[in-house]
Amino acid sequence: MITIKVPCSSANIGPGFDVCGISLSIWLELNVTFHPEVTKSEHALNCKVTYEGDGAGNVPLQADHNLITRTAQYVLKCHDIWTFPSETHVHIKNPIPLGRGLGSSGAAVVAGVILGNEVGNLGLSKDRMMDFCLMIERHPDNVTAAMIGGFIGSYLRELDPVDTERKEIPLAEVLPEPAGGVDTGLKPPQPPLGIGHYIRFGWAKEIKAVTIIPDFEVSTASSRAVLPKEYSAKDLIFNLQRLAVLTTALTRSPPDPELIFQAMQDKVHQPYRKTLIPGLPEILASVTPKTHPGLLGICLSGAGPTILALCTDNFENIANEILAKFKDNGITCQWKLLEPAHDGATVTRS
Numbered sequence: 001m002i003t004i005k006v007p008c009s010s011a012n013i014g015p016g017f018d019v020c021g022i023s024l025s026i027w028l029e030l031n032v033t034f035h036p037e038v039t040k041s042e043h044a045l046n047c048k049v050t051y052e053g054d055g056a057g058n059v060p061l062q063a064d065h066n067l068i069t070r071t072a073q074y075v076l077k078c079h080d081i082w083t084f085p086s087e088t089h090v091h092i093k094n095p096i097p098l099g100r101g102l103g104s105s106g107a108a109v110v111a112g113v114i115l116g117n118e119v120g121n122l123g124l125s126k127d128r129m130m131d132f133c134l135m136i137e138r139h140p141d142n143v144t145a146a147m148i149g150g151f152i153g154s155y156l157r158e159l160d161p162v163d164t165e166r167k168e169i170p171l172a173e174v175l176p177e178p179a180g181g182v183d184t185g186l187k188p189p190q191p192p193l194g195i196g197h198y199i200r201f202g203w204a205k206e207i208k209a210v211t212i213i214p215d216f217e218v219s220t221a222s223s224r225a226v227l228p229k230e231y232s233a234k235d236l237i238f239n240l241q242r243l244a245v246l247t248t249a250l251t252r253s254p255p256d257p258e259l260i261f262q263a264m265q266d267k268v269h270q271p272y273r274k275t276l277i278p279g280l281p282e283i284l285a286s287v288t289p290k291t292h293p294g295l296l297g298i299c300l301s302g303a304g305p306t307i308l309a310l311c312t313d314n315f316e317n318i319a320n321e322i323l324a325k326f327k328d329n330g331i332t333c334q335w336k337l338l339e340p341a342h343d344g345a346t347v348t349r350s
């Protein structure tokens with residue numbers, strides 16, 4: 001059996017929109033087995049998919065519809081492999097809440113690329129697998145954190161015109177809509193080499209992540225659709241100044257709450273996303289290092305609606321305050337205390 005584990009992630013960390021992400025301790029797991037005795041598979045692409053966890057009942061189980069197996073299929077097709085080995089069984093265990101800003105789609109894409117690499121025996125490096133991930137999830141923060149692990153900063157390289165064109169190919173051509181299980185036989189666009197560059201920052205051992213996860217979904221696509229196309233120099237400088245301080249402030253032990261709290265403020269995405277998340281500005285203002293000792297900083301996790309509070313202590317009180325503010329807005333939530341997942345994505349064979 002091949003076991004692939006990929007952590008969830010919290011992207012942005014305030015001012016680092018589309019730049020920063022931290023992988024956290026909830027893992028998507030794939031258990032992959034092979035059944036060569038099944039000579040004629042009744043499943044699309046020779047791949048049986050089963051699923052347990054968040055989204056069970058809604059997540060598609062046909063291999064040519066499921067995000068994980070479609071992603072694997074893309075990687076395989078790029079290497080002239082048109083189906084899974086007969087018969088492959090992929091059992092998905094997914095505790096990552098879907099559409100909440102904890103990188104479930106990033107984890108699914110990373111898991112899918114690794115799945116393609118493993119079943120096709122392709123021997124791709126993590127960096128090359130990142131290129132495939134970035135052809136599908138086009139902001140690097142979640143997929144880089146999920147693949148590499150820890151607190152990561154990343155950017156997309158400026159590509160030459162030919163490669164730029166290849167990277168900007170519409171997602172529909174990378175992951176074509178399934179044509180009723182009939183393969184068009186067309187080789188998909190290959191990713192350019194070295195699309196994303198990243199660096200792993202340190203992370204002070206005291207810092208933990210309190211995540212407050214509302215009981216409603218906000219798709220990343222809809223949460224990006226409310227953002228402006230252009231920004232003022234003032235707002236960009238506001239974020240850049242804070243981001244430069246934040247990436248080092250979170251490595252310092254003991255962490256400085258006043259410095260981190262201010263450095264986690266943002267003017268690029270959170271103010272626009274308040275239309276999708278009732279009470280967001282009040283929630284972000286509801287806890288400070290002064291009112292709640294142990295708090296370092298608070299922000300929207302990814303595209304929301306989850307709230308990320310970085311804390312060293314007092315976890316339950318901080319979570320309860322934010323839960324109460326959501327409740328005032330008629331929203332119920334669960335909360336979890338998470339730790340950084342320093343290893344990123346892992347593969348084991350047994």
Ligand SMILES: Nc1ncnc2c1ncn2[C@@H]1O[C@H](COP(=O)(O)OP(=O)(O)O)[C@@H](O)[C@H]1O
Binds near residue numbers: 066097100105218303
């Ligand atoms: N394990 C999974 N298997 C299949 N599809 C998944 C999985 N995880 C996420 N997805 C897809 O990704 C969508 C959520 O992605 P997105 O809107 O980017 O939110 P987020 O990544 O913040 O959870 C889900 O609705 C589902 O379509």
Ligand SMILES: N[C@@H](CCOP(=O)(O)O)C(=O)O
Binds near residue numbers: 101142301304
């Ligand atoms: N930088 C992206 C991150 C989206 O993260 P997700 O976990 O919500 O998918 C954004 O803010 O749109």
